[in-house]
Amino acid sequence: MSPKPHEMGHDPAAVDPALVSIPHDHPWARLPYVFAACGAVGVLASLGLVWGSVVEPAQFFFSWLTSFLYFLSLALGGMFFVLVSYVTRASWSVVVRRLAESAMATIPLFLVLFVPLVFGMHALFHWTDADAVAHDHLLQAKQPYLNTTFFVVRALVYFACWIGIATWFLRQSRLQDHGDASGRITDRMVKVSAPALVAFSVTVSFAAIDWIMTLDAHWYSTIFGVYFFAGSTVGIFALLILLAAAMGRAGLLGGTVTVEHFHDLGKMLFAFTVFWAYIGFSQYFLIWYGNIPEETVWYVHRTEGSWAAVTATLAWGHFAVPFLFLMPRTVKRRTGLLAVGAVWMLLMHLVDLYWLIMPVLHSHDAHLSVVDVTSLVGIGGLFLGAVLFVLRRQPVVPVRDPRLAESLSFENV
């Protein structure tokens, strides 16, 4: 067991804050506005397309839901990374933790981006249709859970939990930047992180059930929340690798993130890629074996027409190829190669969410729509803009974290 932070004798300010802050005259200081502008254009274009009847409202809402969940999953992945770092008292991850904190701090933005989905419930969720429910015994039986009011209330509860966790942990971490070197703040965060993780896992699991699984209201899978979570963690590790590589190249990290940290991030990316495949196959395997039409229909839709190709893309591209690519030590220790793997996994995570959501709208063949792209640019631009905006407000490394010195000298054996 590692010693408690306040028992350590390290100099708390191991890094000069000026070395790891984004200067006001640095090109990266303008990036948040660039991304936010792209985001605004994307969002307005998406709204314009549906307003001008270029795309069907249903297409708009499904595309919006896909992009919304894609970037929300990265923010939630960041929250998981922060909470797990504290609950395990990890030291290696301290130098990249602020990047994950910034990703998680964007959650309030998603509460706003959720509003269109509330208006689109009728287009998205079959179970909101009173006529359909009247003729469907199963939907009637599910009504105590699947009704509009409770759906919105649950969404508010999820957001309340996430916003609470995100703001509290970011505020404590920032407080620690200014002075208190005793490690008391870290001790407090370690204590809170355990119950926060419980709240996190329950809310993420139910959010995945509410927002993805009930698109097909007859179908159910008890492992579904874990599947969404597995994809989110793949996403956040890929994002952390790319952010750290880009910021390191721009000279914003003051050399704090070394090849050793990339090596560990790479191991995590590899591990959660395998975990994703394990969960994905477990879900498929039991449904295939049980062979009950109510359950198999979900996979039948996803192996029809061009969806079969998307399914194959996931099996090979989200598991088999990256499994072999990310396995060697050399790949994880060469930032360029690892970044290629990270970009690929971020793309595959998008394909994964597309594959979960879109077959409900286009049940026989995959159809890419222009609003898929505009909503992705819109929400993605706002998300990245928000991440960089948070990063600009304080040092990008927690400069007075009691475990920072340990993290700086971290080496893989």
Place this chain on the structure above:
Amino acid sequence: MPRMLPLVPSLPDSASGYGLLARYDGPGVLLHACEQVRDAGYRRWDAHTPYPVHGLDRAMGLSSSVLPWIVLVCGLGGAAAAFGLQTWVHERAYPLVISGKPFFAWPAFVPVTFEVGVLFGALAAVFGMLGLNRLPMHHHPLFRSDAFGRASDDGFFISIESWDPKFDLGRTAALLERSGAASVERIES
């Protein structure tokens, strides 16, 4: 390739014995000494520490181990064997219809394939490590040294074997002494 000792060393020079053992006071001086031994071009030597010392592999000039490749080949081999066995059993040897599935119901083979792959990989890791380290070994000439017991307590050691092409009793001992050794002793074979 890792530094491999020959299973049966070429006959050691009887005058030199097994080789030389140098003791150092701490990990810092040991690391520095290792760099000097490495740079002097020695191949058949080793460092002994009470705990893992970061950077020792670099200081000794060790290249990466072949063990990962052994594990990879055995793991994939185990997985292929398990998949092949199930395919043979269900398609050829005992074709039975089980819950309406085809004979070649590959998803059903995946759990066993995965487990056997992991099993073979794990066994290859353990026995490959033992084999590459020439373990189990019941006795080693270094145990003749009384000081060497401290390698599991507070002693840091470098041993250089006499069948190293560069080995010369006088010059090698001088090198070890120059490198900051607290003591240098000759080990009988």
